[in-house]
Amino acid sequence: MKANQNQFAPRKVPQQERALFTVDSILTAARTIIEQKGYEAASTNHVADVAGVSIGSLYQYFPSKEAIVAALVEDAVLKAGERTRKFLIERMDAPLAAGIREIVGHLLEVRREYGLIFRRLAREVPRFRSISGQLTTEKYLYNTIHAFYRQHRDEILVEDLETAMFVLEHLVVGAIDAYLDNDAPILNDAELVQQVSDAVIKYLTK
Amino acid sequence: MKANQNQFAPRKVPQQERALFTVDSILTAARTIIEQKGYEAASTNHVADVAGVSIGSLYQYFPSKEAIVAALVEDAVLKAGERTRKFLIERMDAPLAAGIREIVGHLLEVRREYGLIFRRLAREVPRFRSISGQLTTEKYLYNTIHAFYRQHRDEILVEDLETAMFVLEHLVVGAIDAYLDNDAPILNDAELVQQVSDAVIKYLTK
DNA sequence: CGCTAATGTGAGAATTTGCTCACATCCAAC
Protein backbone atom coordinates (compact mmCIF):
# COMPACT_ATOMS: atom_id res chain seq x y z
CA MET A 1 0.00 0.00 0.00
CA LYS A 2 1.13 3.49 -0.76
CA ALA A 3 -0.18 4.91 2.47
CA ASN A 4 2.78 7.19 2.67
CA GLN A 5 1.83 9.10 -0.44
CA ASN A 6 1.52 12.65 0.78
CA GLN A 7 -2.06 13.77 0.41
CA PHE A 8 -0.80 17.11 -0.83
CA ALA A 9 1.69 15.69 -3.29
CA PRO A 10 1.20 16.88 -6.86
CA ARG A 11 -0.59 14.43 -9.08
CA LYS A 12 1.64 14.90 -12.00
CA VAL A 13 4.97 16.60 -12.40
CA PRO A 14 4.94 19.05 -15.29
CA GLN A 15 7.44 18.08 -17.95
CA GLN A 16 6.87 20.47 -20.81
CA GLU A 17 7.29 24.17 -20.49
CA ARG A 18 3.64 25.02 -20.99
CA ALA A 19 2.74 22.73 -18.13
CA LEU A 20 5.14 24.58 -15.89
CA PHE A 21 3.50 27.80 -16.91
CA THR A 22 0.10 26.35 -16.08
CA VAL A 23 1.16 25.28 -12.62
CA ASP A 24 2.72 28.64 -12.04
CA SER A 25 -0.39 30.49 -13.16
CA ILE A 26 -2.49 28.45 -10.77
CA LEU A 27 -0.23 29.14 -7.83
CA THR A 28 0.02 32.82 -8.60
CA ALA A 29 -3.73 33.15 -9.01
CA ALA A 30 -4.38 31.30 -5.78
CA ARG A 31 -1.91 33.44 -3.92
CA THR A 32 -3.34 36.67 -5.29
CA ILE A 33 -6.91 35.74 -4.45
CA ILE A 34 -6.06 34.56 -0.96
CA GLU A 35 -4.03 37.66 -0.23
CA GLN A 36 -6.70 39.99 -1.50
CA LYS A 37 -9.93 38.30 -0.57
CA GLY A 38 -9.08 35.48 1.79
CA TYR A 39 -9.23 31.72 1.69
CA GLU A 40 -12.98 31.51 1.34
CA ALA A 41 -12.93 33.45 -1.90
CA ALA A 42 -10.39 31.10 -3.43
CA SER A 43 -12.70 28.47 -4.86
CA THR A 44 -11.02 26.09 -7.25
CA ASN A 45 -13.16 27.27 -10.14
CA HIS A 46 -12.32 30.87 -9.41
CA VAL A 47 -8.64 30.12 -9.10
CA ALA A 48 -8.65 28.30 -12.43
CA ASP A 49 -10.57 31.17 -13.96
CA VAL A 50 -8.16 33.84 -12.75
CA ALA A 51 -5.21 31.67 -13.74
CA GLY A 52 -6.66 31.42 -17.22
CA VAL A 53 -6.71 27.63 -17.24
CA SER A 54 -9.54 25.17 -17.15
CA ILE A 55 -10.62 23.55 -13.94
CA GLY A 56 -9.53 20.25 -15.39
CA SER A 57 -5.96 21.42 -15.73
CA LEU A 58 -5.94 22.52 -12.15
CA TYR A 59 -6.93 19.09 -10.92
CA GLN A 60 -4.38 17.51 -13.18
CA TYR A 61 -1.58 18.91 -11.04
CA PHE A 62 -3.21 19.37 -7.66
CA PRO A 63 -5.20 16.55 -6.09
CA SER A 64 -7.28 18.94 -4.00
CA LYS A 65 -7.84 22.52 -3.13
CA GLU A 66 -5.79 22.12 0.00
CA ALA A 67 -2.87 20.83 -2.01
CA ILE A 68 -2.68 24.19 -3.75
CA VAL A 69 -2.59 25.95 -0.44
CA ALA A 70 -0.04 23.53 0.93
CA ALA A 71 2.19 24.28 -2.04
CA LEU A 72 1.86 28.00 -1.36
CA VAL A 73 2.70 27.61 2.29
CA GLU A 74 5.65 25.38 1.60
CA ASP A 75 7.03 27.77 -0.96
CA ALA A 76 6.68 30.76 1.34
CA VAL A 77 8.21 28.94 4.27
CA LEU A 78 11.19 27.78 2.25
CA LYS A 79 11.89 31.07 0.52
CA ALA A 80 11.33 33.28 3.53
CA GLY A 81 13.25 30.89 5.73
CA GLU A 82 16.23 30.63 3.46
CA ARG A 83 16.38 34.36 2.94
CA THR A 84 16.31 35.09 6.62
CA ARG A 85 18.82 32.38 7.38
CA LYS A 86 21.35 33.87 5.01
CA PHE A 87 20.68 37.33 6.33
CA LEU A 88 21.23 36.22 9.89
CA ILE A 89 24.45 34.40 9.14
CA GLU A 90 25.88 37.53 7.56
CA ARG A 91 24.93 39.57 10.62
CA MET A 92 26.12 37.00 13.09
CA ASP A 93 29.05 39.10 14.26
CA ALA A 94 27.27 42.45 14.32
CA PRO A 95 26.98 44.28 17.64
CA LEU A 96 23.84 43.37 19.55
CA ALA A 97 21.88 46.59 19.15
CA ALA A 98 22.71 47.16 15.51
CA GLY A 99 22.13 43.52 14.74
CA ILE A 100 18.70 43.53 16.32
CA ARG A 101 17.69 46.64 14.41
CA GLU A 102 18.76 45.03 11.17
CA ILE A 103 17.00 41.81 11.98
CA VAL A 104 13.75 43.55 12.84
CA GLY A 105 13.99 45.55 9.64
CA HIS A 106 14.59 42.41 7.67
CA LEU A 107 11.68 40.67 9.35
CA LEU A 108 9.44 43.53 8.37
CA GLU A 109 10.49 43.10 4.76
CA VAL A 110 9.94 39.37 4.77
CA ARG A 111 6.59 39.63 6.54
CA ARG A 112 5.50 42.22 4.05
CA GLU A 113 6.29 39.88 1.20
CA TYR A 114 5.16 36.55 2.60
CA GLY A 115 3.28 37.53 5.71
CA LEU A 116 -0.14 37.56 4.17
CA ILE A 117 0.22 33.96 3.17
CA PHE A 118 1.36 33.00 6.65
CA ARG A 119 -1.24 35.01 8.46
CA ARG A 120 -4.19 34.27 6.24
CA LEU A 121 -3.56 30.59 5.83
CA ALA A 122 -2.06 29.80 9.16
CA ARG A 123 -4.90 31.40 11.05
CA GLU A 124 -7.85 31.08 8.76
CA VAL A 125 -7.55 27.43 8.06
CA PRO A 126 -7.10 25.46 11.26
CA ARG A 127 -5.75 22.62 9.23
CA PHE A 128 -2.70 24.62 8.26
CA ARG A 129 -2.01 25.98 11.66
CA SER A 130 -0.07 22.89 12.55
CA ILE A 131 1.96 23.02 9.37
CA SER A 132 2.97 26.61 9.70
CA GLY A 133 3.16 26.28 13.44
CA GLN A 134 6.04 23.90 12.98
CA LEU A 135 7.53 25.53 9.96
CA THR A 136 6.90 29.18 10.55
CA THR A 137 9.88 31.27 9.67
CA GLU A 138 10.59 32.01 13.27
CA LYS A 139 10.77 28.40 14.45
CA TYR A 140 12.64 27.42 11.36
CA LEU A 141 15.22 29.98 12.31
CA TYR A 142 15.18 29.38 16.00
CA ASN A 143 18.64 27.97 16.03
CA THR A 144 20.17 30.76 14.03
CA ILE A 145 18.69 33.47 16.20
CA HIS A 146 19.57 31.54 19.28
CA ALA A 147 23.14 31.47 18.13
CA PHE A 148 23.13 35.21 17.58
CA TYR A 149 21.87 35.83 21.08
CA ARG A 150 24.39 33.44 22.55
CA GLN A 151 27.04 35.41 20.76
CA HIS A 152 26.06 38.32 22.99
CA ARG A 153 25.18 36.37 26.07
CA ASP A 154 27.32 38.59 28.26
CA GLU A 155 25.41 41.72 27.30
CA ILE A 156 22.05 40.07 27.90
CA LEU A 157 20.70 40.30 31.41
CA VAL A 158 17.69 38.05 30.94
CA GLU A 159 18.17 34.78 32.75
CA ASP A 160 16.15 32.29 30.77
CA LEU A 161 17.06 32.85 27.15
CA GLU A 162 14.60 30.28 25.79
CA THR A 163 11.65 31.91 27.49
CA ALA A 164 12.83 35.32 26.42
CA MET A 165 13.08 34.15 22.84
CA PHE A 166 9.51 32.92 22.85
CA VAL A 167 8.24 36.21 24.18
CA LEU A 168 10.45 38.23 21.87
CA GLU A 169 9.53 36.31 18.79
CA HIS A 170 5.84 36.95 19.23
CA LEU A 171 6.26 40.44 20.53
CA VAL A 172 8.12 41.38 17.38
CA VAL A 173 6.01 39.47 14.92
CA GLY A 174 2.83 40.62 16.61
CA ALA A 175 3.77 44.25 16.27
CA ILE A 176 4.98 43.86 12.70
CA ASP A 177 1.88 41.99 11.59
CA ALA A 178 -0.41 44.52 13.25
CA TYR A 179 1.50 47.29 11.55
CA LEU A 180 1.17 45.60 8.17
CA ASP A 181 -2.51 44.92 8.77
CA ASN A 182 -3.17 48.50 9.68
CA ASP A 183 -4.67 50.55 6.91
CA ALA A 184 -3.91 53.93 8.41
CA PRO A 185 -0.70 53.49 10.34
CA ILE A 186 0.38 56.34 12.55
CA LEU A 187 4.04 55.54 11.98
CA ASN A 188 6.24 54.49 9.09
CA ASP A 189 8.61 51.60 8.47
CA ALA A 190 11.65 53.24 9.98
CA GLU A 191 9.80 54.36 13.08
CA LEU A 192 8.29 50.96 13.63
CA VAL A 193 11.65 49.23 13.31
CA GLN A 194 13.17 51.79 15.63
CA GLN A 195 10.53 51.38 18.32
CA VAL A 196 10.32 47.61 18.16
CA SER A 197 14.09 47.23 18.18
CA ASP A 198 14.27 49.57 21.14
CA ALA A 199 11.83 47.45 23.04
CA VAL A 200 13.78 44.28 22.24
CA ILE A 201 17.13 45.76 23.14
CA LYS A 202 15.90 47.24 26.40
CA TYR A 203 14.14 44.02 27.29
CA LEU A 204 17.29 42.01 26.76
CA THR A 205 19.93 44.30 28.19
CA LYS A 206 18.40 46.41 30.95
CA MET B 1 -36.51 53.92 1.65
CA LYS B 2 -35.08 52.01 4.57
CA ALA B 3 -31.58 51.92 3.17
CA ASN B 4 -30.18 52.48 6.60
CA GLN B 5 -31.48 49.18 7.94
CA ASN B 6 -28.36 47.48 9.16
CA GLN B 7 -27.76 44.39 7.10
CA PHE B 8 -26.86 42.56 10.29
CA ALA B 9 -29.85 43.79 12.27
CA PRO B 10 -32.00 41.04 13.74
CA ARG B 11 -35.12 40.32 11.79
CA LYS B 12 -37.35 40.03 14.74
CA VAL B 13 -36.86 40.92 18.37
CA PRO B 14 -37.71 38.04 20.66
CA GLN B 15 -40.56 38.89 22.97
CA GLN B 16 -41.41 35.72 24.81
CA GLU B 17 -38.99 33.91 27.01
CA ARG B 18 -38.71 30.84 24.85
CA ALA B 19 -37.69 33.07 21.94
CA LEU B 20 -34.94 34.59 24.01
CA PHE B 21 -33.78 31.12 24.85
CA THR B 22 -33.77 30.21 21.17
CA VAL B 23 -31.67 33.22 20.23
CA ASP B 24 -29.31 32.48 23.05
CA SER B 25 -28.95 28.84 22.05
CA ILE B 26 -28.10 29.89 18.52
CA LEU B 27 -25.46 32.34 19.64
CA THR B 28 -23.94 29.91 22.09
CA ALA B 29 -23.85 27.13 19.53
CA ALA B 30 -22.29 29.39 16.93
CA ARG B 31 -19.69 30.58 19.37
CA THR B 32 -18.81 27.07 20.49
CA ILE B 33 -18.47 25.77 16.96
CA ILE B 34 -16.39 28.71 15.80
CA GLU B 35 -14.11 28.49 18.80
CA GLN B 36 -13.60 24.78 18.45
CA LYS B 37 -13.63 24.21 14.72
CA GLY B 38 -13.46 27.60 13.08
CA TYR B 39 -15.71 29.72 10.95
CA GLU B 40 -15.85 27.31 8.06
CA ALA B 41 -17.34 24.58 10.22
CA ALA B 42 -20.14 26.82 11.42
CA SER B 43 -22.70 26.21 8.70
CA THR B 44 -26.15 27.53 9.50
CA ASN B 45 -27.64 24.06 9.51
CA HIS B 46 -24.98 22.83 11.87
CA VAL B 47 -25.41 25.78 14.17
CA ALA B 48 -29.17 25.26 14.28
CA ASP B 49 -28.59 21.58 14.89
CA VAL B 50 -26.20 22.09 17.78
CA ALA B 51 -28.44 24.79 19.20
CA GLY B 52 -31.32 22.32 19.11
CA VAL B 53 -33.55 24.56 17.02
CA SER B 54 -34.74 24.28 13.47
CA ILE B 55 -33.04 26.12 10.68
CA GLY B 56 -36.23 28.09 10.21
CA SER B 57 -36.04 29.51 13.70
CA LEU B 58 -32.50 30.57 13.09
CA TYR B 59 -33.46 32.60 10.06
CA GLN B 60 -36.38 34.08 11.92
CA TYR B 61 -33.99 36.04 14.11
CA PHE B 62 -30.90 36.37 11.97
CA PRO B 63 -31.16 37.56 8.38
CA SER B 64 -27.97 35.81 7.37
CA LYS B 65 -25.11 33.73 8.59
CA GLU B 66 -22.96 36.79 8.91
CA ALA B 67 -25.51 38.44 11.13
CA ILE B 68 -24.95 35.71 13.71
CA VAL B 69 -21.25 36.33 13.62
CA ALA B 70 -21.74 40.07 13.81
CA ALA B 71 -23.84 39.59 16.92
CA LEU B 72 -21.10 37.47 18.47
CA VAL B 73 -18.42 40.03 17.71
CA GLU B 74 -20.48 42.89 19.04
CA ASP B 75 -21.24 41.04 22.22
CA ALA B 76 -17.61 40.15 22.81
CA VAL B 77 -16.41 43.66 22.09
CA LEU B 78 -18.92 45.21 24.45
CA LYS B 79 -18.42 42.79 27.31
CA ALA B 80 -14.65 42.61 27.07
CA GLY B 81 -14.43 46.35 26.62
CA GLU B 82 -16.62 47.21 29.54
CA ARG B 83 -14.82 44.77 31.79
CA THR B 84 -11.43 46.14 30.94
CA ARG B 85 -12.62 49.71 31.22
CA LYS B 86 -13.79 49.16 34.79
CA PHE B 87 -10.61 47.33 35.63
CA LEU B 88 -8.47 50.14 34.33
CA ILE B 89 -10.38 52.84 36.15
CA GLU B 90 -9.85 51.00 39.43
CA ARG B 91 -6.13 50.76 38.73
CA MET B 92 -5.77 54.31 37.54
CA ASP B 93 -3.75 55.39 40.54
CA ALA B 94 -1.56 52.33 40.85
CA PRO B 95 2.20 52.74 40.48
CA LEU B 96 3.39 52.36 36.92
CA ALA B 97 5.15 49.01 37.14
CA ALA B 98 2.55 47.31 39.31
CA GLY B 99 -0.23 48.76 37.21
CA ILE B 100 1.24 47.46 34.00
CA ARG B 101 1.69 44.00 35.44
CA GLU B 102 -1.94 43.94 36.53
CA ILE B 103 -3.14 45.25 33.20
CA VAL B 104 -1.18 42.65 31.26
CA GLY B 105 -2.54 39.96 33.56
CA HIS B 106 -6.06 41.21 33.05
CA LEU B 107 -5.58 41.35 29.29
CA LEU B 108 -4.47 37.73 29.34
CA GLU B 109 -7.68 36.79 31.15
CA VAL B 110 -9.89 38.71 28.76
CA ARG B 111 -8.13 37.40 25.69
CA ARG B 112 -8.46 33.90 27.01
CA GLU B 113 -12.21 34.34 27.38
CA TYR B 114 -13.03 36.37 24.29
CA GLY B 115 -9.86 36.20 22.29
CA LEU B 116 -10.84 33.23 20.20
CA ILE B 117 -13.81 35.12 18.89
CA PHE B 118 -11.68 38.13 18.09
CA ARG B 119 -8.87 36.18 16.57
CA ARG B 120 -10.89 33.66 14.63
CA LEU B 121 -13.46 36.04 13.29
CA ALA B 122 -11.39 39.12 12.91
CA ARG B 123 -8.72 37.32 10.97
CA GLU B 124 -10.53 34.53 9.25
CA VAL B 125 -13.30 36.55 7.77
CA PRO B 126 -11.93 39.61 6.04
CA ARG B 127 -15.35 41.13 6.20
CA PHE B 128 -15.15 41.38 9.97
CA ARG B 129 -11.67 42.71 10.12
CA SER B 130 -12.95 46.23 9.71
CA ILE B 131 -15.52 45.81 12.43
CA SER B 132 -13.17 44.47 15.02
CA GLY B 133 -10.39 46.64 13.73
CA GLN B 134 -12.34 49.63 14.87
CA LEU B 135 -13.90 48.09 17.90
CA THR B 136 -11.17 45.86 19.16
CA THR B 137 -10.82 46.00 22.89
CA GLU B 138 -7.61 47.89 22.68
CA LYS B 139 -8.86 50.74 20.53
CA TYR B 140 -12.05 50.89 22.48
CA LEU B 141 -9.94 51.46 25.55
CA TYR B 142 -7.38 53.68 24.01
CA ASN B 143 -8.42 56.70 26.01
CA THR B 144 -8.41 54.92 29.31
CA ILE B 145 -4.97 53.48 28.81
CA HIS B 146 -3.74 56.77 27.49
CA ALA B 147 -4.94 58.42 30.68
CA PHE B 148 -3.09 55.85 32.77
CA TYR B 149 0.14 56.48 30.94
CA ARG B 150 -0.28 60.22 31.21
CA GLN B 151 -0.68 59.74 34.92
CA HIS B 152 2.91 58.50 34.90
CA ARG B 153 4.22 60.75 32.17
CA ASP B 154 7.19 61.82 34.28
CA GLU B 155 8.43 58.24 34.71
CA ILE B 156 8.13 57.52 31.03
CA LEU B 157 11.12 58.36 28.90
CA VAL B 158 9.58 57.64 25.53
CA GLU B 159 8.99 60.84 23.62
CA ASP B 160 6.03 60.10 21.41
CA LEU B 161 3.46 58.46 23.62
CA GLU B 162 0.96 57.83 20.81
CA THR B 163 3.48 55.91 18.74
CA ALA B 164 4.63 54.02 21.77
CA MET B 165 1.07 53.03 22.58
CA PHE B 166 0.54 51.61 19.12
CA VAL B 167 3.68 49.53 19.36
CA LEU B 168 2.95 48.47 22.91
CA GLU B 169 -0.62 47.49 22.22
CA HIS B 170 0.35 45.07 19.50
CA LEU B 171 3.49 43.90 21.19
CA VAL B 172 1.46 42.83 24.20
CA VAL B 173 -1.53 41.43 22.36
CA GLY B 174 0.72 39.67 19.87
CA ALA B 175 2.58 37.89 22.60
CA ILE B 176 -0.56 37.02 24.55
CA ASP B 177 -2.38 35.68 21.51
CA ALA B 178 0.61 33.63 20.47
CA TYR B 179 0.83 32.23 23.98
CA LEU B 180 -2.85 31.32 23.96
CA ASP B 181 -2.56 29.78 20.51
CA ASN B 182 0.37 27.70 21.53
CA ASP B 183 -0.45 24.11 22.34
CA ALA B 184 2.75 23.30 24.14
CA PRO B 185 3.79 26.53 25.83
CA ILE B 186 7.21 26.62 27.42
CA LEU B 187 6.03 29.04 30.08
CA ASN B 188 2.94 29.55 32.22
CA ASP B 189 0.56 32.42 32.81
CA ALA B 190 2.57 34.05 35.54
CA GLU B 191 5.82 33.82 33.63
CA LEU B 192 4.28 35.24 30.50
CA VAL B 193 2.77 38.17 32.36
CA GLN B 194 6.08 38.72 34.11
CA GLN B 195 8.12 38.74 30.92
CA VAL B 196 5.72 40.81 28.85
CA SER B 197 5.27 43.35 31.63
CA ASP B 198 9.02 43.56 32.01
CA ALA B 199 9.38 44.34 28.35
CA VAL B 200 6.71 47.03 28.52
CA ILE B 201 8.12 48.64 31.62
CA LYS B 202 11.67 48.66 30.34
CA TYR B 203 10.53 49.99 26.99
CA LEU B 204 8.70 52.86 28.62
CA THR B 205 11.05 53.80 31.40
CA LYS B 206 14.62 53.02 30.37
C1' DC C 1 -62.62 28.48 25.56
C1' DG C 2 -61.31 30.90 21.41
C1' DC C 3 -58.67 34.04 19.01
C1' DT C 4 -54.41 36.24 17.47
C1' DA C 5 -49.78 36.98 17.31
C1' DA C 6 -45.51 35.03 18.41
C1' DT C 7 -42.76 31.23 17.78
C1' DG C 8 -41.14 26.90 15.85
C1' DT C 9 -40.62 23.40 12.00
C1' DG C 10 -38.24 21.15 8.17
C1' DA C 11 -38.71 19.89 3.33
C1' DG C 12 -36.67 21.64 -0.35
C1' DA C 13 -35.42 25.62 -3.84
C1' DA C 14 -31.49 27.91 -5.48
C1' DT C 15 -26.87 28.25 -5.53
C1' DT C 16 -22.10 27.08 -4.79
C1' DT C 17 -18.57 23.99 -3.86
C1' DG C 18 -14.90 20.48 -4.90
C1' DC C 19 -13.95 17.44 -8.19
C1' DT C 20 -14.34 13.80 -12.40
C1' DC C 21 -14.14 12.23 -16.90
C1' DA C 22 -14.61 11.66 -21.70
C1' DC C 23 -12.71 14.03 -25.09
C1' DA C 24 -9.70 17.47 -27.85
C1' DT C 25 -5.28 19.32 -28.72
C1' DC C 26 -0.35 19.69 -28.66
C1' DC C 27 4.45 18.15 -28.77
C1' DA C 28 8.49 15.24 -29.26
C1' DA C 29 10.64 11.27 -31.24
C1' DC C 30 11.03 8.19 -34.78
Next chain:
DNA sequence: GTTGGATGTGAGCAAATTCTCACATTAGCG
Protein backbone atom coordinates in the same frame (compact mmCIF):
# COMPACT_ATOMS: atom_id res chain seq x y z
C1' DG D 1 3.73 12.05 -41.15
C1' DT D 2 2.45 9.07 -37.73
C1' DT D 3 2.05 7.75 -33.22
C1' DG D 4 1.79 7.99 -28.15
C1' DG D 5 2.11 10.36 -24.25
C1' DA D 6 1.68 14.89 -22.16
C1' DT D 7 -1.35 18.61 -21.67
C1' DG D 8 -5.68 21.17 -21.83
C1' DT D 9 -10.88 21.55 -21.84
C1' DG D 10 -15.40 22.28 -19.73
C1' DA D 11 -19.98 20.19 -19.11
C1' DG D 12 -21.75 18.43 -15.30
C1' DC D 13 -22.10 15.25 -11.00
C1' DA D 14 -22.53 14.81 -6.04
C1' DA D 15 -22.53 16.98 -1.95
C1' DA D 16 -22.86 20.96 0.82
C1' DT D 17 -24.57 25.49 1.83
C1' DT D 18 -27.61 29.45 2.43
C1' DC D 19 -31.97 30.66 2.84
C1' DT D 20 -37.45 30.51 1.95
C1' DC D 21 -42.00 29.39 2.83
C1' DA D 22 -46.16 27.11 3.81
C1' DC D 23 -47.54 25.17 7.71
C1' DA D 24 -47.80 23.55 12.84
C1' DT D 25 -47.49 24.69 17.58
C1' DT D 26 -47.59 27.61 21.61
C1' DA D 27 -48.40 31.54 24.71
C1' DG D 28 -51.03 35.21 26.33
C1' DC D 29 -55.42 37.40 26.96
C1' DG D 30 -60.41 38.55 26.88
